[in-house]
Amino acid sequence: MEETPRTPVITIGLNAGQATFNYSMTELRNLVEANNMTVAEEIQQSLTKPNPGTYFGTGKVEELAQIVADDGVDIIIVNDELTPSQIRNLENGTKARIIDRTGLILEIFANRAQSREAKLQVQLAMLQYQLPRLHTSASQRLDQQTGSGGGGGFTNRGSGESQTEMSRRTIQRSINHVNHELKEITQAAATQRQQRERNELPSVALVGYTNAGKSTLMNALVREFGKSEDKQVFVKDMLFATLDTSVRQLVFPDQKKMLLSDTVGFVSQLPTQLVKAFRSTLAEAASADLLVQVVDYADPNREAMMATTEKTLEEIGVTDxxxxxxxxKADLTEASYPSRVGDQLILSAKDSDSIAMLVKAMKEKVFHNYVTANFLVPFSDGEIVSYLNENANVLDTNYEAEGTALKVELQQADFDRFKKFVVTE
Structure with missing residues (x-):
């Protein structure tokens, strides 16, 4: 199938001396590529702080306008979140469409959302972002972006009421409508989580920067330890390939079981609206027994990526x-792998020894409540023997006159249930 042509854009960024500026501009380029665009030109300016009216200085705005006129590239992507007046003034000064970093990320999310919940979450974030940015020149674009769902568009204009005022009221109604729908979905998801928790299966959540390899890692684990009907999660080498949280059950050879979830990836300066909107999706991380932070070891900016992940987790209340x-991705480096020092593992999701090392580390963390005990189960209670064989690690089995003798490694909860059958050596 022929690929859709990429839209050329100009990227601009303000260097105020921040240590991560070059990294943020590289990341902006990756975000542009993820939105099926391509960078035709990159413009930077060194200023101690943004111009309050136009972000760039007057001379740079004039330079931008000339580039737009000469090259015919009529979209400018800005490496920061702009105020409504900055967007308006830049559009007027350059005769180009201005998309700030937040708007770009929202567009990517809008294009990638698949489930009803993800679509609603993105729509809510976009509506909240657009509400303070309403102005007449953008009203038509607003209609196109948000008019198709969540409570209606902006086509009905009341007599005696400005287009902007009507749009503002309609957006607010849409926000209320989407919030109501999301509340119902969130309650259903919370019920599912509670049911899983009642099953007493420990849960592990993969978290980390977008495109660090979380989905690839999850697929490797599901292939080896998942149930046969479990589907693989979508993988593609681009930012925000997956937005929906996937949950799979893993069953290991010793009958230990856990739930593994793959959460939406993070990025620096992730819009506040999206963090809030995806809070329910990220609840899988908040309720997990263990987080596995996945880091792209081959990326020179990995330290900044880890800081972004930890900051975002803190923002959504995941702190303990x-x-x-x-x-x-150690296979893309010169590092020796798999290797482990404490709670830090260097590995490749494509390597079976790496997966074995990760499983061992996860099991150490989440199965610490297991106990080993000897049971003598009367033959008349054969269903208990069957249960233990299916749900515990049976280390030894012998048949005696009084019943089945088993040495079993099992959860504390199961030990308590079958305590009356415990025997001492």
Whole structure:
């Protein structure tokens, strides 16, 4: 199938001396590529702080306008979130469409959302972003972006009421409508989580920067330890390939079981609206027994990526969940792998020894409540023997006159249930 042509854009950024400026501009280029665009030209300016009216200085705005006129590139992507007046003034000064970093990320999310919940979450974030940015020149674009769902568009204009005022009221109604729908979906998801928790299966959540390899890692684990009907999660080498949280059950050879979830990836300066909107999706991380932070070991900016992940987790209230750090994609580096120092693992999701090392580390963290005991189960209670064989690690079995003798490694909860059958050596 022929690929859709990429839209050329100009990227602009303000260097105020921040240590991560070059990294943020590289990331902006990756975001542009993820939105099926391509960078035709990159413009930078060194200023101690943004111009309050136009972001760039007057001379740079004139330079931008000349580039737009000469090259015919009529979209400018800005490496920061702009105020409504900055967007308006830049559009007037350059005769180009201005998309700030937040708007770009929202567009990517809008294009990638698949499930009803993800679509609603993105729509809510876009509406909240657009509400303070309404102005007449953008009203038609607003209609196109948000008029198709969540409570209606902006086509009905009341007599005696400005287009902007009507749009503002309609957006607010849409926000209320989407919030109501999301509340119902969130309650259903919370019920599912509670049911899983009642099953007493420990849960592990993969978190980390977008495109660090979380989905690839999850697929490797599901292939080896998932149920046969479990589907693989979508993988593609681009930012925000997946937005929806996927949950799969893993069953290991010793009958230990856990739930593994793959959460939406993070990026620096992730819009506040999206963090809030995706809070329910990220609840999988908040309720997990263990977080596995997946880091692209081959990326020179990995330290900044880890800081972004930890900052985002803090923003959504995930502060006291145990974590191990997986430096993935070691096969793209000169590093020896798999290797482990404490809770830090260097590995490749494509390597079976790496997966074995990760499983061992996860099991150490989440199965610490297991106990080993000897049971003598009467033959008349054969269903208990069957249960233990299916749900515990049976280390030894012998048949005696009084019943079946088993040495079993099992959850504390199961030990308590079958305590009356415990025997001492």
């Amino acid at each position: 969940v145990p974590m191990i750090t997986v430096f993935n």
